Amino acid sequence: MKTKFFTIMSLLAVFAMILTACAPAATPAPAAEPTKAADAAAQPTAAEAKPAATKIRVASDAAYPPFETVDEKTKEMVGFDIDLFKAIAEKEGLEVEFVNIGFDPLLAGMAQCQYDAAISAITITDERKQNMTFSDPYFKAGQAITVAASNDAIKSEADLKGKTIGTQLGTTGDILAKKIEGANVKAYDSVDLAFQDLLNGQVEAVVADNVPSEGFVGKSPDKIKIVGDLLTSEDYGISVCKKNTELLEKINKGLAAVKADGLIEKLNTKWVKGGVSDAAAAPAAAAPAEPMKIRVASDAAYPPFETVDEKTKELVGFDIDLFKAIAEKANLQVEFVNIGFDPLLAGMAQCQYDAAISAITITDERKQNMTFSDPYFKAGQAITVAVSNDKIKTEADLKGKTIGTQLGTTGDILAKKIEGANVKAYDSVDLAFQDLLNGQVEAVVADNVPSEGFVGKSPDKIKIVGDLLTSEDYGISVCKKNTELLDRINKGLKEVKDAGLIDELNTKWVKGASK
Structure with missing residues (x-):
C-alpha cells in the first residue's frame, strides 16, 4: 500500500511539474496607476501637441473680384484674398470667421478694432498705418x-x-x-x-x-x-488690429510660409489670370540691347546705408552695394552723386537725377513727385536720448522737448507733428547726434538702424528708448518720366533678392538688423 501510495504521489508530482512548465508566466501585479498629469508629461496628447486654434473675425468687402466676391451657388466668400487667408490660417492655427462688409465701414471698423484683421485688396498707406497695422505686402497693383x-x-x-x-x-x-x-x-x-x-x-x-x-x-x-x-504703384497688405501684435506676427509668419510654398503664383494663375503680383511668374524681359547711363543720387552721411570711405573717398554701404548689383543685372552704367537728403528729394521731383538710393522711405506724399521701386528694406523711427535721461521713454514724452532730426526725413516730418516740440532739423543725421552728445537737443528721432550705429559708438552716453514709432519700407526713387528705368530696376532688384543678396548685405552692413 505504501509502495503504491508513493508511486501514485510520484506520478502526481511529475504531472504537476509538467503542468507548471507548460503554464504561461505569471502576470505581475499592476503598478499603481500614474496620475493624468504624469501621463501627460510622459506622452503629450494630440490636443497638447497642437494648441487650440485662435478664433478671429476677418473683414472683407466681397464685391471686389477677383480678390473677394460671393459665390452665387454656395453664398460663400471666394477669391484670391480668401484663399490666401485660409492658407495662412491653416499654417498658423487660426480659426477664421469672415465678415462681409463695405470697404469704407471696414476701414472704420479696423480703426476701432471691431475686427481682428481684414483682407480686401487693401493698399498699405501711411495714413492707414495711423489706425491699424499691416502685414508684409503680398500683391502689387496700381x-x-x-x-x-x-x-x-x-x-x-x-x-x-x-x-x-x-x-x-x-x-x-x-x-x-x-x-x-x-x-x-x-x-x-x-x-x-x-x-x-x-x-x-x-x-x-x-x-x-x-x-x-x-x-x-x-x-x-x-x-x-x-x-x-x-x-x-501700390502694395496690398493684410490689415491687423493695432493692439494685436501677436496676431500680426502669426500672419506674417504664415504669409512667408505660403509665399515660400509658391501659393501666390498659384492664386495669381487661378484668380488674376496674368495680373501683376509681387511674386507672379512672368516671362523674363529681353535683356536691354544697349546699356543705359544714369545718375544716381545718395546722401552719403547715413551709415550703414551710405557713407564715404575715408581711404578711397568712394561711396560705400548697403545701398551702394545693392544698386551696383542691380545695375549689373539691368545693364545700367551708374554715376553716383553725393548730395544732402533734402536737396536729393527736391532734385528727384524735378528729375535732375535718374534715380536715388538713400534709405528713402516710400510715402504717399513722395509718390506724387517720383516713382518708387519695390521695397527692399523695412525700418522704423527710433527715439535716442542721453543715458542719464529717464524722463523720455515714449513718443508722448517728447511733447515740448527739443528734438534733433535730419531735414526732410520721415523722422523730421513725424517730430514736427508732436505737440509743442522744438524741432532742430539738420542737413545730416550725424550733426543731430553730435548735438545730442553735446546736450544741445534732448532727443533725436531717426531711422532705427543708423540710430543703433550711433549708440554703438557711444553706449555710455546715449541710448534708444521705447518702441519704434513707425514701420516703414525703403525703396529706390526713380524719375517719374522714366518708366523703362523703373522696370529695369525692379527686374534687377527681384533677381538680386532671389539670389539672396539682401541677406548678405544685411550681414555685411547691418549686422543682424531686420531686413
Whole structure:
C-alpha cells in the first residue's frame, strides 16, 4: 500500500511539474496607476501637441473680384484674398470667421478694432498705418483709368480735370480722384456700381485698381477700355488690429510660409489670370540691347546705408552695394552723386537725377513727385536720448522737448507733428547726434538702424528708448518720366533678392538688423 501510495504521489508530482512548465508566466501585479498629469508629461496628447486654434473675425468687402466676391451657388466668400487667408490660417492655427462688409465701414471698423484683421485688396498707406497695422505686402497693383470705348478725350490723368469720375468710397482711387483739379467725384459703396454708371454714361471715367478694372473691361470690351499708364504703384497688405501684435506676427509668419510654398503664383494663375503680383511668374524681359547711363543720387552721411570711405573717398554701404548689383543685372552704367537728403528729394521731383538710393522711405506724399521701386528694406523711427535721461521713454514724452532730426526725413516730418516740440532739423543725421552728445537737443528721432550705429559708438552716453514709432519700407526713387528705368530696376532688384543678396548685405552692413 505504501509502495503504491508513493508511486501514485510520484506520478502526481511529475504531472504537476509538467503542468507548471507548460503554464504561461505569471502576470505581475499592476503598478499603481500614474496620475493624468504624469501621463501627460510622459506622452503629450494630440490636443497638447497642437494648441487650440485662435478664433478671429476677418473683414472683407466681397464685391471686389477677383480678390473677394460671393459665390452665387454656395453664398460663400471666394477669391484670391480668401484663399490666401485660409492658407495662412491653416499654417498658423487660426480659426477664421469672415465678415462681409463695405470697404469704407471696414476701414472704420479696423480703426476701432471691431475686427481682428481684414483682407480686401487693401493698399498699405501711411495714413492707414495711423489706425491699424499691416502685414508684409503680398500683391502689387496700381490705379487705372477706365473710360467708354468711344471716348478719345481722356487718355491720361491730366485729362481728368473737370470730369465726372466714379470711384469706390474710401479707396486709394477715391483719394487720388478727389485731388484732381475741378473733378466731380461720385464715390460709390462698391466698385461695381461705379462701373455700372460708366456703362450707363453717368460718369466719364472710373479710377480704380487695375486688376478689378481689367475684369470689368473683360466683360464689356466693346463698351469700355483702360487708357494711359497706371497712376500709382501700390502694395496690398493684410490689415491687423493695432493692439494685436501677436496676431500680426502669426500672419506674417504664415504669409512667408505660403509665399515660400509658391501659393501666390498659384492664386495669381487661378484668380488674376496674368495680373501683376509681387511674386507672379512672368516671362523674363529681353535683356536691354544697349546699356543705359544714369545718375544716381545718395546722401552719403547715413551709415550703414551710405557713407564715404575715408581711404578711397568712394561711396560705400548697403545701398551702394545693392544698386551696383542691380545695375549689373539691368545693364545700367551708374554715376553716383553725393548730395544732402533734402536737396536729393527736391532734385528727384524735378528729375535732375535718374534715380536715388538713400534709405528713402516710400510715402504717399513722395509718390506724387517720383516713382518708387519695390521695397527692399523695412525700418522704423527710433527715439535716442542721453543715458542719464529717464524722463523720455515714449513718443508722448517728447511733447515740448527739443528734438534733433535730419531735414526732410520721415523722422523730421513725424517730430514736427508732436505737440509743442522744438524741432532742430539738420542737413545730416550725424550733426543731430553730435548735438545730442553735446546736450544741445534732448532727443533725436531717426531711422532705427543708423540710430543703433550711433549708440554703438557711444553706449555710455546715449541710448534708444521705447518702441519704434513707425514701420516703414525703403525703396529706390526713380524719375517719374522714366518708366523703362523703373522696370529695369525692379527686374534687377527681384533677381538680386532671389539670389539672396539682401541677406548678405544685411550681414555685411547691418549686422543682424531686420531686413
